[in-house]
Amino acid sequence: MIYIFDDRFERREAYSYIVKKYPKYISFETIDQTTIGEFESFIAERLITPTLFLLHASYRFVGEELNNTRVTETLCSWGIPIVHFSGQYNQPSIRTLGKNKIYEVNSITMYSNLELFVKHIINDSKSTIEILLWGSDYIVNQIVATQSEIVRVLCKTKLSSNVDDHIIDTLKAIIINRFRNEELQSLRKNIGRVLDMATPSMSIGQFIQEIQKEFSSYNIN
Amino acid sequence: MRILFSPNDNLISEVDYAYWNVDEVVIPTKLGNYTLIQTSEDLTLFVPTIINQSMALNYDGVELAIRLYLFCVRNNKTNIRIVLLGIESKQSFLMRYKHPNIMKCPGVDYILFHRDLIIAYNKPTKQIDLDFLRHSLDLLGLKLPDSYRSNHSFVNEWCFYKWSEFMGFDVSSVLGVLQGNVYFDYLRTIGYGTKLSKVSQDKLDVIKKMRGRVLLIDDNPFWHEFFNNFFNNSEVQFDSLGCDFKNLKVEEIVQKCKAAISDFDPDIVLLDFRLNEDNDFDVKKRKDISGVKVLKALKGDSENIGCAFGSRVLMFTATGKIDHVIALQHFGADGFIFKENPQKYVGKASTKESIGKMLIIFEEMLSCAPIAKSIVKSFNNWDNCIQTLKKNYEFALRVSHVEKVVRTLMHGNFLNMPILKLIYLECFSILESLKDGKEDIYPFIDRLASKIGLDSNRYRLWQDINYMRDALAHGDDTIKFTFNRNKTVINESILSEWLINLCDFIFGILDLYCKQN
Numbered sequence: 001m002i003y004i005f006d007d008r009f010e011r012r013e014a015y016s017y018i019v020k021k022y023p024k025y026i027s028f029e030t031i032d033q034t035t036i037g038e039f040e041s042f043i044a045e046r047l048i049t050p051t052l053f054l055l056h057a058s059y060r061f062v063g064e065e066l067n068n069t070r071v072t073e074t075l076c077s078w079g080i081p082i083v084h085f086s087g088q089y090n091q092p093s094i095r096t097l098g099k100n101k102i103y104e105v106n107s108i109t110m111y112s113n114l115e116l117f118v119k120h121i122i123n124d125s126k127s128t129i130e131i132l133l134w135g136s137d138y139i140v141n142q143i144v145a146t147q148s149e150i151v152r153v154l155c156k157t158k159l160s161s162n163v164d165d166h167i168i169d170t171l172k173a174i175i176i177n178r179f180r181n182e183e184l185q186s187l188r189k190n191i192g193r194v195l196d197m198a199t200p201s202m203s204i205g206q207f208i209q210e211i212q213k214e215f216s217s218y219n220i221n
Numbered sequence: 222m223r224i225l226f227s228p229n230d231n232l233i234s235e236v237d238y239a240y241w242n243v244d245e246v247v248i249p250t251k252l253g254n255y256t257l258i259q260t261s262e263d264l265t266l267f268v269p270t271i272i273n274q275s276m277a278l279n280y281d282g283v284e285l286a287i288r289l290y291l292f293c294v295r296n297n298k299t300n301i302r303i304v305l306l307g308i309e310s311k312q313s314f315l316m317r318y319k320h321p322n323i324m325k326c327p328g329v330d331y332i333l334f335h336r337d338l339i340i341a342y343n344k345p346t347k348q349i350d351l352d353f354l355r356h357s358l359d360l361l362g363l364k365l366p367d368s369y370r371s372n373h374s375f376v377n378e379w380c381f382y383k384w385s386e387f388m389g390f391d392v393s394s395v396l397g398v399l400q401g402n403v404y405f406d407y408l409r410t411i412g413y414g415t416k417l418s419k420v421s422q423d424k425l426d427v428i429k430k431m432r433g434r435v436l437l438i439d440d441n442p443f444w445h446e447f448f449n450n451f452f453n454n455s456e457v458q459f460d461s462l463g464c465d466f467k468n469l470k471v472e473e474i475v476q477k478c479k480a481a482i483s484d485f486d487p488d489i490v491l492l493d494f495r496l497n498e499d500n501d502f503d504v505k506k507r508k509d510i511s512g513v514k515v516l517k518a519l520k521g522d523s524e525n526i527g528c529a530f531g532s533r534v535l536m537f538t539a540t541g542k543i544d545h546v547i548a549l550q551h552f553g554a555d556g557f558i559f560k561e562n563p564q565k566y567v568g569k570a571s572t573k574e575s576i577g578k579m580l581i582i583f584e585e586m587l588s589c590a591p592i593a594k595s596i597v598k599s600f601n602n603w604d605n606c607i608q609t610l611k612k613n614y615e616f617a618l619r620v621s622h623v624e625k626v627v628r629t630l631m632h633g634n635f636l637n638m639p640i641l642k643l644i645y646l647e648c649f650s651i652l653e654s655l656k657d658g659k660e661d662i663y664p665f666i667d668r669l670a671s672k673i674g675l676d677s678n679r680y681r682l683w684q685d686i687n688y689m690r691d692a693l694a695h696g697d698d699t700i701k702f703t704f705n706r707n708k709t710v711i712n713e714s715i716l717s718e719w720l721i722n723l724c725d726f727i728f729g730i731l732d733l734y735c736k737q738n
Contacts, residue, residue: 017467091275106275137278144308144317145277151308151334152232159337208333216313 002026002118003047004054005071006085011107018115025118034063036070043074050080052129054110057086069097076100081129085110091145092133094177105133130181139183146178147215151208159205163198167207171195190214222260225267225339226285228274242340243267249285255292263346264298269306269334270314280318282306284403287323287361291403291410294354302346306334322360327353355411363407365564373495373502375402376539380560381443387572388420390450395443408563418573425454427580432456433587436487438478438515439537440466440496448491457587460485466496471511475518482519482529488590489583490529491558492516494538494545507548512536520553523628527553530628531597533586553633556582589636592717596631596644599724600624606731619654620731623647641716642693648723649690652730679729686726689719 002025006012012028019026029046033039043050053075057068068084075082076097083103092105110132117132130138134145153170172195179188194210202210223243227233230248238246247257249272258264268286271277286303293301305323307314311331315321323329327349332338365372378395382405385392399405428451435457437448445461452459462481466474474496482490494512495501501510508514519534521527536549539560546557558579561571603624607617627644634640652666666683685702692700692711699708700715709715 089275090273091277109275135276135278140317141276141278144271145274148271148274148277148308152228155232155335159335208335212310212313216310 001048001050002052002054003029003050005029005031005059006054006056007031007059008056011111015111015114018111018118021115022118022122025121026114031059031066031071032062033066035065036074039066039071040074043078050078053078053080053082055082055084056107057084057088057104072097072102083110083129083132091149094180103129103133109133109135128181139181142178142181142184143187143215143218146174147212149174150211154204154208157204159203159208161204162200163202163204163207164200167204168195168198187214187218190218222262223265223267224257226269226272226282228269228272228282241336255289258289258293258298259296263300263302264293265302265304265342265344265346267304267306267339267342269308270318271308278317283318283320283323286329287320287363287403288406290326290329291358291406294351294358295410297351299349299351299354300346301349302328302330302344304339304342305329305331306339307331308334320361320363322362325360326357358407358411361407363404365404366402373498373539375399375404376560376562377441378443379405379408379563380539381441381447383561383572384576385447385450387418387576388447388451390447394446404563420576424576424580427584428452428455430455431583431587433488433590434458434485435460435489435491435583436481436485436532437461437463437491437537438481438496439463439491439493440498441493444493444537460487463493463496466511467498469497471497471500471509471514474511475515478515479518479528482532486594487529487532488594489586490519490532490534491537492519492534492554494536494540494549507545512538513549513552516549516552516554520632522553523625523632526597526628530631531590531594533590533593535582535586550633555633555635556586558582585635588713589717592641592720593631593636595721596627596724599721599728600627602728603731606728606735609735616654620651623651636713636717638713638716641713641720645693645716645720645723646690648720648727649686651727655730655734679726682722682726686719686723689716689723 004012004019004026006028007030016028019028031039031042033042055068055072055075059068059071061067061071072082072084081103082100083105085105085107087107089104089106092103092109095102095104113132113135116136117129120131128138130142134141150171153167153174157167172192175188175191175195179185179191191211191214194207194214198207198210222245224245224247225233225238225241225243227235227246227248233241233246235246235248238244245257258266266286266289268289269282270280270286272282272285273279283305286305290301290303293299305314309317311324314331315324324331328346330342330344332342366375378399382392382395382399385395431452432455435448435452437444437459439445439461440463442464445464448459448461460481462477466477469477492512492515494510496511496515501512504510516534516536517527519527519529519532521530533555534553535556535558536554537558537560538545539562540546541559541562549557559575561575603620607620626647630640630644630647636644666687681703685704688700688702689711691697697711699710701708
């Protein structure tokens with residue numbers, strides 16, 4: 001069962017048709033407890049075989065004891081994937097909270113992909129969470145979005161100037177949380193290789209060409 | 222003039238125009254009505270292929286570029302150049318993007334999204350032939366949305382826009398929705414909406430003279446607005462329901478429709494084919510589509526009539542599938558009003574033709590609905606009478622048989638002269654069945670009149686009813702009534718009037734007969 005904790009009731013109303021259509025797979029829940037203890041009891045008693053938690057990143061909790069971090073940590077203890085959604089996220093990403101991975105996605109993107117994600121779960125119980133984050137074409141979407149991000153990092157740096165550590169580190173930070181799917185491991189490896197082999201003697205123009213070559217050769221394959 | 226569209230303020234700020242060697246930096250969300258590009262100067266627009274990275278594959282920047290291109294064509298601006306700022310090689314972009322022919326449009330170019338390349342870009346604009354520009358838009362391959370649900374929604378909105386523009390109604394409510402769709406922009410640009418003719422005064426006069434009751438059952442609120450405006454200056458009483466159907470199950474929708482029919486007693490029901498998108502696009506069998514279920518409940522069949530058997534039910538649909546149309550006729554639809562579909566456009570007269578046909582069908586249906594409803598009402602009255610007779614009484618069986626035959630004739634048929642004639646003769650046979658043996662009907666009614674106390678007025682009425690029967694049976698076109706020495710032409714209006722007289726007369730006979738027995 002997928003549990004969605006969204007405090008925006010108008011938004012819940014707008015997407016309630018998905019929950020009505022798949023009541024055995026999704027449910028909206030409200031967090032109105034005031035203490036962590038109460039919240040833990042609520043989860044233990046009310047939630048049935050959770051498989052995924054979707055939490056509004058800016059959820060307004062009642063009382064002062066509950067906040068995003070504490071609620072997320074509590075949910076993490078279940079060992080189930082957690083997705084934070086918010087209008088402030090531009091594109092999907094992953095961050096870590098201790099040993100746990102927290103996925104982050106834009107609210108509109110999440111809800112837009114939700115029905116498709118549930119349909120995949122119904123047809124194939126091992127459906128990947130990337131569908132929720134990136135849509136049906138999650139492989140290509142990740143590739144294109146990553147290319148776009150890389151280009152934006154480099155778009156203001158003169159083509160003739162040289163690659164520096166700051167640029168390499170910025171790009172590594174982008175790549176590290178991407179391409180987690182098995183299908184994209186080779187691309188991740190190849191991009192990583194380009195980043196590792198980049199030296200200050202290489203111009204930005206050359207560097208862009210090397211990166212584009214890796215992305216293009218992946219497409220052809 | 223050089224304008225750069227920025228994906229966001231953090232990356233390229235509006236104040237950075239000099240840094241990027243352009244005259245303006247524009248954030249797309251602040252673009253407004255494109256007044257910025259309504260300049261006579263040569264125009265070069267730098268547009269990133271991707272603006273919203275979370276939905277990168279949508280290439281929303283290219284869609285913006287297409288809309289800018291369409292806007293320029295609509296405003297006869299031909300000295301433009303659109304430079305797409307890509308994140309990949311041109312080959313890769315052409316493989317991924319759904320409309321690669323954009324690169325064949327004159328004045329469109331592609332470079333990598335980089336400051337150095339934008340600064341260095343200096344290809345001049347040149348005047349492009351407007352007809353060539355319009356023709357190249359067809360090369361783009363823009364078309365209706367792929368999914369059936371989005372497709373259906375767009376067709377409704379497009380039709381509403383076209384018809385409202387034609388009728389001179391306010392279209393601001395739908396424009397806000399349609400302007401989010403690049404295909405709509407394309408249709409407007411190639412002329413399917415910019416130079417529409419307007420409704421003529423004689424058509425408005427036809428609407429003004431209409432009278433009756435029309436009920437619209439449709440889940441799309443635009444159509445409620447349209448028909449409210451449409452019948453506003455007429456004698457038609459209009460009501461509508463369906464805006465809340467999205468949240469209802471099909472069975473609940475059927476009950477709501479039945480209740481509305483019972484309260485409003487419409488002459489015409491305008492019934493949408495798909496009343497609940499969530500249900501209808503997932504069903505596999507046509508009989509489970511919400512509009513079909515409602516139609517069956519409203520019309521029923523000759524054995525078990527529905528609550529709106531007498532009303533004329535017109536299917537109001539965008540469906541182009543002939544098997545749907547045949548099936549709906551079989552289930553009792555009395556007619557169809559087809560919504561315009563941009564894919565089936567056959568010339569600029571299409572809206573004028575559609576509205577013209579709609580007016581004709583409204584006139585016809587409003588004229589025959591009263592007779593249909595009267596017949597149904599008469600049958601109800603007869604049924605109340607014959608229930609007092611013994612069940613195995615032959616006469617009761619005869620009346621039931623006639624009702625069934627007449628309902629079969631009425632089911633899904635337009636009540637024209639041939640049908641009305643058949644109904645008249647069939648109903649008259651009820652009187653004939655009252656007599657014994659081969660006795661002529663006239664003296665039989667004479668004897669019946671004295672036996673059951675038929676009053677003089679009703680007796681005179683009977684004479685004319687019999688004259689009408691004779692005229693129809695002999696195929697005459699005219700009749701001489703007892704009250705009018707001149708020959709009267711038997712047209713649909715006269716025949717309808719006398720059919721009602723016949724039904725009332727039969728009821729009178731039945732009533733007296735049953736009281737005597």
